Structure formats: C-alpha cells, structure tokens
Amino acid sequence: KNEVEQSPQNLTAQEGEFITINCSYSVGISALHWLQQHPGGGIVSLFMLSSGKKKHGRLIATINIQEKHSSLHITASHPRDSAVYICAADNYGQNFVFGPGTRLSVLP
Amino acid sequence: DARVTQTPRHKVTEMGQEVTMRCQPILGHNTVFWYRQTMMQGLELLAYFRNRAPLDDSGMPKDRFSAEMPDATLATLKIQPSEPRDSAVYFCASGLVLPAMLFGQGTRLTVV
Numbered sequence: 478k479n480e481v482e483q484s485p486q487n488l489t490a491q492e493g494e495f496i497t498i499n500c501s502y503s504v505g506i507s508a509l510h511w512l513q514q515h516p517g518g519g520i521v522s523l524f525m526l527s528s529g530k531k532k533h534g535r536l537i538a539t540i541n542i543q544e545k546h547s548s549l550h551i552t553a554s555h556p557r558d559s560a561v562y563i564c565a566a567d568n569y570g571q572n573f574v575f576g577p578g579t580r581l582s583v584l585p
Numbered sequence: 586d587a588r589v590t591q592t593p594r595h596k597v598t599e600m601g602q603e604v605t606m607r608c609q610p611i612l613g614h615n616t617v618f619w620y621r622q623t624m625m626q627g628l629e630l631l632a633y634f635r636n637r638a639p640l641d642d643s644g645m646p647k648d649r650f651s652a653e654m655p656d657a658t659l660a661t662l663k664i665q666p667s668e669p670r671d672s673a674v675y676f677c678a679s680g681l682v683l684p685a686m687l688f689g690q691g692t693r694l695t696v697v
Contacts, residue, residue: 512628519688519690519691520676520678520688521688522678522680522686522687522688563627563628565628573630575627575628575629575630576627577627578627578628
C-alpha cells in the first residue's frame, strides 16, 4: 500500500464543472502540499495545509488530520486547469512522500 | 518575475559519464530542494538544503549521487557514474517560507 494515494487517477470534466481530487495518506505529517504540474512539465506549489481549509481564487484545499485525508476542489473549472495535481505529505520538512498524481482534463 | 533557473534543460549522456546539473535558486531563498520525476516512481525528493547546509539526502543513492551548494546562488547535483536508470527529469525548487516553493523547469536527463 502506497503511503500517499490519490483518486481519481484520471479525470475528465466539462468546462464549468466543480472538481474534487482526493488524497489520503498513512504517514505522520506536519503538512500536506498540493502541487500542479502543467502539460509542459513546470510545477507550481498551490497549497500547504496543516489544518482546516485554504482558498486561492477558484481553488480550495481542505484537510482532515484525524481521517488523514485532503481534498482539492476547483470551482468553475476551465480548460487552463488541465494539469496533473499531486499531493505530497510533509514530515516537518524532513521527508516528502508524493502521491501518484491525478491527471485532469477540462474540455471546453 | 523571479524564477529558479536550471541548466542544462536537456542532457543526453553515455552510461558511465559524469553528469552535473545546476540550479540557481531565487535570491534570498534559504531552502533548496532536488526532486526526480520518472514515469514509474513519480516525483521523489532526493535532497534538500537549508541555509546551504544539507538537511536530508536520504532519498539519494549515495554511491553515485552528490548534492552541494557551494554558495547561495548555486546548487549542484552530480551523478558519477551515470546509469540508464538515472534517466528522469530532475527538478530544483527553492523557497523561503514554505509552501512558497518555486520550481525550476527541470533538467531532462537521458542516459544511454
């Protein structure tokens, strides 16, 4: 069993749809990161969460420490949101364990 | 815009050769990470530095990989000798206050 799992693996949505990507982890963490990797390969750090919820534009990330689960939501999805979304468990900066990624395609 | 610069962007080398990848972090950032991405393993953390001191390199095969920060403007990742299984995209990222890591564009390494 992988220490960090994501679902779904692949997701295709129509423009405007509400999207949820899930991440569950079995390791102890101090924080959970969400990263976005563009089709060209570039990676952007979206959020770091240790509790509760964070919002940035149309992106919302939540985490439930007790359940060891985090979700990334995208409201009013757009084709430019098409990317691979990766969650990473951070053990106080000492160790990062990455999820396998969720490939999102948003169709116009 | 400030950006993390990695060189070279692409490298093809023969098995057994030394490979050096360079990263110029954002000026003022005190944390530098090296990651490797392959199709099979996804993203893996190889090593990271804070204030130029290596904090963790447990993800790195020590017998052939070495990471250094000779000064605050340069981080290097060396592989000697390189092997075909080292073929991957190597990313450098820098940050000051996490999570604001900024990633470089990566170095695509192919070892034949």
